[in-house]
């Protein structure tokens with residue numbers, strides 16, 4: 445059933461400064477597409493099946509623009525190092541376990557179950573270098589109903605031999621086999637995933653750019669996260685004048701094929717201009733930036749320049765799958781940045797954070813992440829009545845509080861592209 449009406453407090457973004465809230469209004473889904481938000485329900489929709497969520501908070505569902513599924517088991521652990529030390533000490537050792545398909549099965553069952561129960565409806569996900577485990581992850585996501593881009597990770601240098609492609613040629617063959625197996629899912633799509641420049645040789649990047657052109661694939665990677673990493677990339681790629689050029693010289697920096705770059709904490713003017721010019725998406729991951737002491741990305745500058753920007757959990761450098769938490773941390777980090785580092789960029793507010801979590805990141809999937817007419821109909825229904833309070837609060841205040849309390853627990857139903865993933869209470 446992909447046509448119905450939902451009644452409740454409808455919250456959605458039109459732009460970074462336009463957070464629209466219709467208290468006890470109606471949002472209509474027709475063939476999986478949003479047919480508008482109404483204060484009074486137009487008569488023509490009176491015959492549609494009706495979900496009465498009066499008083500509940502209704503949001504379009506979040507996009508997690510950057511998350512590492514195999515790192516989920518060690519979230520909240522090993523947070524005392526910076527990026528490169530953290531990768532070498534904790535991350536590579538955990539990811540190596542996914543050569544064992546039974547370990548992958550157990551771990552990905554937990555990840556997908558928790559993702560389904562969160563407020564996230566869409567995600568861009570890193571797997572590991574292992575094709576079998578990555579395919580398993582895609583199958584689990586496909587049957588969950590979550591919409592996702594998933595990448596087999598590519599890496600062939602500066603990493604342990606137990607977690608490295610045998611050669612660029614072997615990586616090409618394995619990656620192509622994985623791509624061709626991944627093209628026919630309904631909910632899940634492949635995305636090229638060179639881990640980051642320090643672990644990807646020129647030979648590997650060349651091979652991946654051939655696959656990108658052959659299969660018209662988007663790409664996801666990491667960019668300018670940590671100052672030591674940036675210095676290392678300068679040494680590894682002496683022919684480039686900034687980090688992003690090491691992707692763009694292989695056509696993997698937006699323009700023809702969409703690209704997501706996670707972090708961009710320390711991007712300079714040339715890198716930022718190229719991201720803007722080539723429509724690169726930035727995945728801002730504030731919890732990760734904090735845990736790995738990377739710094740705080742200048743997100744307001746990106747938003748004001750019109751660069752496409754969404755939020756990422758970056759599990760396990762971020763500890764939580766909750767995009768509510770990512771929103772709160774984006775705001776809080778921007779306040780510290782403003783106070784301690786740069787008074788020219790005002791702190792973010794709820795409106796900007798909600799935009800990034802919904803419409804900003806959702807744009808990577810096309811028309812997703814809003815209840816404006818014509819958008820794919822994703823909806824998350826939240827019953828916040830368990831959070832007791834003596835005073836009257838309007839819907840905007842209740843939404844603000846959900847963000848700061850990072851409440852993903854009270855979700856009573858979730859819809860993706862008009863399909864119901866679950867509903868916890870009986871409604872007609």
Ligand code: GUN
Nearest residue numbers: 512639640666732758761
């Ligand atoms: N850079 C390269 N790999 C990773 C990773 O797994 N997490 C983060 N945060 N940064 C990276």
Ligand code: FE
Nearest residue numbers: 510666706758
């Ligand atoms: Fe990451």
